[in-house]
Amino acid sequence: MNGSAQLFKGIINNRFPVIILGTQSGDEDLELPLFGLSTILKATKSFSINNKLGEGGFGAVYKGVLENGKEIAVKRLAKTSTQGLHEFKNEVISISRLQHRNLVKLLGCCIEGAEVMLIYEYMPNKGLDSFIFDETPMELVDWPTRYNIIIGIARGLLYLHQDSRLRIIHRDLKLSNILLDKDMIPKISDFGTARAFGGTQTEAKTNRVVGTYGYMAPEYAGNGIFSIKSDVYSFGVLVLEIVSGVKNRGFAQQEHCNNLTGHTWVLHNEDRSLELVARCVAESINVSQVLRSMHVALLCVQRHPEDRPTMASVIVMLESEGQLPSPKEPGFYVGKATQHMTRSSSSHELCSNNDLSITILNGR
Template sequence: MKVIKKNEDEQEDLELPLFDFYTVTIATDNFSKDKKLGEGGFGPVYKGTLPDGQDIAVKRLSHSSTQGMIEFKNEVIFCSKFQHRNLVKVLGCCIEGQEKLLIYEYMPNKSLDFFLFDSSQSKLLDWSRRFNIISGIARRLLYLHQDSRFRVIHRDLKASNVLLDDNMNPKNSDFGLARMCGGDQIEGSTSRVVGTYGYMAPEYAIDGIFSIKSDVYSFGILLLEILSGKKNKGLSYSSHSCNLVGHAWMLWKDGTPMELIDTFLEDSCVLSETLRCIHIGLLCVQHQPDDRPTMAFVLIMLNSENALPQPKEPIFFIEKVSIKEKSTSDSKTSSSANEVTVSIMEPR
């Protein structure tokens, strides 16, 4: 089996099966538009079929991508170390000239955002499916934080990075921005803030401090999105200028939290579970990292009926401003999606 070996300018072995570019080109009908599944900050993703009939998903690094060789190598390293049934399986990679490709197992139900933010698809996610997805994401994040060989901070948890299998079970994907921590280390810092606006914890977006608790913050945002069927970023309400977190808090404070819930859930939701999930979501997006639960405690809260601590008012609400998109080389902060709206944190 071919594997990528250490090159002179690499610091680690990148040991994954190596696909040749011709094989991938044939599998994707020369990267046909009809085969395109979607696109993110890394580049477009295509469906392909190998000669043996196996379906694959191919992520192709775009030449205009804000991400590059650093993130590509990072994901290859992570995927070679963390092949777990609850994470999307990486079958191999391809590096030929300017072409850099990652080959994954094909997930027939695409990503969570495909269903969640599309009114024609969202109705297919009843409460039992959404609760199963919430619990599944929490378990997979706990594996990364606590149960894997190395502690992993994902740094880019979002709806488009949660893929769904045949039975709508979630699998975490995209480790291009992830960081491994040794020993008891639970946090780190960087001068290069990367990720997706709207999911970033305040301490990471502003000071570059990332931790397992910044992942918990991202999980809280995702949880509120799953409950509401609305995006945190780019959302506004006629009654107040704030994002989904601010809206959820105002409804909680007014004693009407169920107004947050997606209308498609009216006939299927379990009231006690739904209210509990809103409560947990608000605990996860607390401003101070120490006030947020660990993922281990999140799972306990999801599966018990014990009383929960009261959330504090979120200090940072997010307002939208439009700016010209900057490249990573021009700015300290880069987004993992090709978006022109950025989120500016302002204290209340």
């Protein structure tokens, strides 16, 4: 490591202009440790394919081991990436000063030659999606573990929305962006599309809608309006996926054309919610916790943002035993299907495990 340096002085060859990384108020500059390229090459064995952990919109992620034995994860900007300086700057500003046990920790960055990289703490259990959606490992995640993961994600979001120096709206909360450490503690990651609010601001509108189909709130997907309540909607989808082991997007059911949230709404109204629980956790469930988790999730995915609870209320409801308010109809609920619309798939059809992150210019 080359010590601490002010990133706004960094110049990246001829790929990008001078990087200016300051807080939104402009009254202080962010400082972050800079790793030398030689250090990263040695740690990752020159980005060996055997060290590759995965790949996202920013680029590939590699495992590395520093000379002192510390394990790291290196996110390397790809030459063909649809993201770039904006997302790099955004992620550093959003997460560099956040400290919470349920947020992934940014250790530093590497800006040298044509290379742009972010260095994180290494998460040995990788993404939550690999446990929930893959049939083999999902059996290792019993209900108590899933419940603790739900609570951990909720606490991380509460910190972002209420307790951090700036109010952070994640905007791309999904299972693959929840990493797990060696003790299966969840860490929210990937802040490249996050937005920071100062003062009392809680809502904004954008013409550049970014996120992942299946997790985006109706007002954000349709009109580009995002707020803490759009993150709450995504959290509700996460909870239903963790409970059921199936994806919201790509879900199909013979009786109607709804996604997972719509199907959960139907089962809830018919007092059949337990039918949705993943079979592999059936023997370990706490019925009261499962039903409460699904009920709270339905409150989070209600169509109108003003009807959704805050994350502070979500945590109280999840951890208490009091009576819960009745949820209203969820977003994207379409009701019963007509015969020609009914799919001939099984009740729990799964789509590809590869979520599609999108950027929509001129949000409608």
